[in-house]
Amino acid sequence: xxxxxxxxxxxxxxxxxxxxxxRYTAVAxxxxxxxxxxxxxxxxxxGCGKSTLLNLGAGLLQPSTGTVSVFGAPLVGIxxxxxxxxxAESLMPWRTALGNVMAGLEFRAVAPADAKAQAEDWLRRxxxxxxxxxxxxQMSGGMRKRASLAQTLVLNPDIILMDEPFSALDVxxxxxxxxELLALWQAGSQGRKAVLxxxxxxxxxxxxxxxxxxxxxxxxxxxxxxxxxxxDRPRDVAEVRSTPRFVxxxxxxxxxxxxxxxxxxQQQLQPR
Numbered sequence: 001x002x003x004x005x006x007x008x009x010x011x012x013x014x015x016x017x018x019x020x021x022x023r024y025t026a027v028a029x030x031x032x033x034x035x036x037x038x039x040x041x042x043x044x045x046x047g048c049g050k051s052t053l054l055n056l057g058a059g060l061l062q063p064s065t066g067t068v069s070v071f072g073a074p075l076v077g078i079x080x081x082x083x084x085x086x087x088a089e090s091l092m093p094w095r096t097a098l099g100n101v102m103a104g105l106e107f108r109a110v111a112p113a114d115a116k117a118q119a120e121d122w123l124r125r126x127x128x129x130x131x132x133x134x135x136x137x138q139m140s141g142g143m144r145k146r147a148s149l150a151q152t153l154v155l156n157p158d159i160i161l162m163d164e165p166f167s168a169l170d171v172x173x174x175x176x177x178x179x180e181l182l183a184l185w186q187a188g189s190q191g192r193k194a195v196l197x198x199x200x201x202x203x204x205x206x207x208x209x210x211x212x213x214x215x216x217x218x219x220x221x222x223x224x225x226x227x228x229x230x231x232d233r234p235r236d237v238a239e240v241r242s243t244p245r246f247v248x249x250x251x252x253x254x255x256x257x258x259x260x261x262x263x264x265x266q267q268q269l270q271p272r
Contacts, residue, residue, distance in 0.1 A: 003036070004159050005034045005070060008068075011030070012049070012056060025219050025220045026219065026220075027218075027220065030066070030221075030222055030223060031223070038210050039197065039208060039209045040210065042199075042205075043199060043205050043212060043214055044216065044221060045261045047218050049221040050163075051087075054084070054161045054163050056068055057079060059077055059078040059079040081157060081158040085148055085160065086148075087165060087167060089144065090148050093137065096133050097143075102118075105154060119132075119154055122153060127146060141168060142169060142176065149181065159196070160196070162195065174204075178208060179238075181208070203250070206249050211228055212229060212249075212253055213225070214253060225253065225257075
């Protein structure tokens with residue numbers, strides 16, 4: 001079956017802004033696929049190029065070498081079949097929750113009444129049905145993340161790209177959001193979407209995913225391990241962490257990841 005998203009032997013090299021002539025290769029030799037309806041997480045040390053892979057999949061970056069394809073077709077320009085949920089706040093502060101969720105539909109020239117109805121429906125799905133008139137500064141961190149999730153899903157993307165979307169939340173709110181994400185993903189009216197999820201949290205990666213891909217420390221990061229997560233679905237992200245199989249997977253993946261995390265930490269300490 002043709003994957004929803006495929007990166008084939010990609011590399012991405014940047015020219016240093018503060019050191020003219022110096023180049024930095026963020027990722028190299030990366031081949032990665034996400035099947036239709038598959039949830040894939042990528043973990044790796046800080047600075048290993050995880051977000052670079054998302055930006056390649058979104059069409060925000062072009063690979064220096066290699067190819068990116070979407071449902072078998074070469075990606076040219078922005079990936080119109082993908083929705084991107086950022087780590088940083090993506091809500092427009094001058095718009096209400098309803099206005100933020102409607103924004104993407106408005107940009108697509110959806111009729112105002114239809115855009116409002118769809119946005120209200122998605123706010124209800126993420127538990128914000130009574131908060132559509134709130135501005136971002138009037139919402140908690142968890143509420144803003146719910147609004148951002150609705151903002152992404154209302155466009156019905158075939159591929160969902162997520163860059164550490166819950167990292168700023170407290171543990172309890174984070175687990176609630178993870179469960180809500182899984183519930184929405186599993187209950188999609190048009191089938192599960194393909195998800196490429198970036199995280200530093202190995203527990204989160206295992207609890208959510210069908211597969212976990214491990215990247216090496218940079219520069220020129222590349223996959224050094226791939227693990228199938230054979231835990232039953234549906235899952236509760238808190239309860240699944242106590243199962244023997246979860247512990248086995250965590251130990252196996254950490255055995256590959258640990259040395260790379262140490263390398264990445266040492267690189268962060270080196271003067272630039």
